[in-house]
Amino acid sequence: MGKVTIHARGEMSPGPAFGKEVWRDRARFLRLVKGASVLSQTNFTGAHCHGKGGSPKRYLLHPENRDCFVASLLAMAMIAAETLGIPLKDVRVVSGDTDLTVDLGAYSSRQTLMTGHATKEAAERVRVHIVNYLAEAMGCDPASISFRNGTVRFDGGAGDFEKIRSLYIKEHRGWTDPPTGEYLTFREAARLAYLRGETLVGTGKYKPPRLGGDYKGAAVGTSPAYGCSAQVVEVTVDLETGQITVDNMTDAHDCGLAVNKASVEGQMQGSLSMGLGECLFEEVKFDAHGRIVNASLGEYRIPTALDMPNVKTIIVESNEPNGPYGAKEVGEGAIMPTIPAMLNAIYDATGVRMTELPCTSERLYMAIKAQEKKK
Numbered sequence: 001m002g003k004v005t006i007h008a009r010g011e012m013s014p015g016p017a018f019g020k021e022v023w024r025d026r027a028r029f030l031r032l033v034k035g036a037s038v039l040s041q042t043n044f045t046g047a048h049c050h051g052k053g054g055s056p057k058r059y060l061l062h063p064e065n066r067d068c069f070v071a072s073l074l075a076m077a078m079i080a081a082e083t084l085g086i087p088l089k090d091v092r093v094v095s096g097d098t099d100l101t102v103d104l105g106a107y108s109s110r111q112t113l114m115t116g117h118a119t120k121e122a123a124e125r126v127r128v129h130i131v132n133y134l135a136e137a138m139g140c141d142p143a144s145i146s147f148r149n150g151t152v153r154f155d156g157g158a159g160d161f162e163k164i165r166s167l168y169i170k171e172h173r174g175w176t177d178p179p180t181g182e183y184l185t186f187r188e189a190a191r192l193a194y195l196r197g198e199t200l201v202g203t204g205k206y207k208p209p210r211l212g213g214d215y216k217g218a219a220v221g222t223s224p225a226y227g228c229s230a231q232v233v234e235v236t237v238d239l240e241t242g243q244i245t246v247d248n249m250t251d252a253h254d255c256g257l258a259v260n261k262a263s264v265e266g267q268m269q270g271s272l273s274m275g276l277g278e279c280l281f282e283e284v285k286f287d288a289h290g291r292i293v294n295a296s297l298g299e300y301r302i303p304t305a306l307d308m309p310n311v312k313t314i315i316v317e318s319n320e321p322n323g324p325y326g327a328k329e330v331g332e333g334a335i336m337p338t339i340p341a342m343l344n345a346i347y348d349a350t351g352v353r354m355t356e357l358p359c360t361s362e363r364l365y366m367a368i369k370a371q372e373k374k375k
Contacts, residue, residue, distance in 0.1 A: 059090060071263035083124055130186075138164070152186065225323055227256075230337065231337040237349045245309075249311050250312040251337075257327045261315060271334035346359060
């Protein structure tokens with residue numbers, strides 16, 4: 001006798017033979033059902049930042065977003081580098097320095113949008129200091145000055161900057177790496193602006209505009225930008241044990257501009273993993289006296305790499321008008337559809353609607369048996 005697969009809509013088809021006699025009796029009792037679900041949702045995104053230049057080679061960024069993972073800080077560095085027109089390697093990030101910045105904390109999926117705006121503003125203010133110095137020294141319009149790949153352009157070209165370069169070299173006699181090349185460098189411009197007496201410090205902040213109506217509670221849930229996600233989840237359920245196997249997960253997320261695509265994909269994958277754990281495993285248990293009885297990772301179950309299925313991430317890029325360079329969140333927005341998508345897939349497979357989390361094998365098995373009795 002071969003393996004029997006019972007599909008969600010009641011069709012039966014023989015699977016491949018087990019090949020060994022020892023599995024034949026076990027196969028008689030194996031009933032697997034498959035289900036799939038599609039779910040979409042929308043999530044809101046919702047800083048202060050301090051940046052300074054003047055170092056010969058570095059722009060120092062002090063974002064307020066404490067307790068954030070490296071990808072968030074990398075996004076801030078990329079936004080600062082883009083604004084200043086310098087290579088990413090020339091930006092150094094120092095996070096959580098309470099002597100310089102004060103923040104409410106990392107929450108509400110707001111780091112890219114809010115801290116990104118603050119980072120962009122801080123970098124723009126440093127840029128203004130340098131541009132003003134160059135415009136005065138060159139006798140040109142500040143609007144004609146731009147920065148690209150760590151070099152300065154005047155009306156898109158190199159300009160006549162030999163006077164400035166000669167001044168830089170005289171001010172730095174004994175240095176072993178004098179600047180060369182057909183363009184004035186950001187390093188030269190920033191250093192000379194600093195030596196003129198300009199403290200190259202820029203402070204940025206961001207506060208969303210007034211949203212909602214004038215009545216009490218009108219601003220609850222409002223946001224300058226909203227992230228949208230859609231997920232597809234496929235599961236297999238063993239009707240005899242209640243065991244749930246997640247076969248495939250697909251997540252499509254609109255994050256505005258993906259500042260760093262690798263980080264966005266990693267965030268989406270991590271969100272799916274967290275959602276899977278919340279749906280199937282994670283539960284804080286209390287005894288009769290209100291004490292936690294599973295206060296260790298040995299007893300509080302979270303998904304491992306062995307529990308994760310094949311995950312496909314689809315980045316949907318749009319130009320968010322209220323985000324820095326068109327970017328917005330990819331945090332909570334990517335995790336919110338996971339639990340309902342999984343529960344809908346389980347319902348599609350078994351016809352049982354689970355209303356308690358986590359959806360463990362035991363709970364699902366008991367729910368299946370209770371439904372069978374009603375029939």
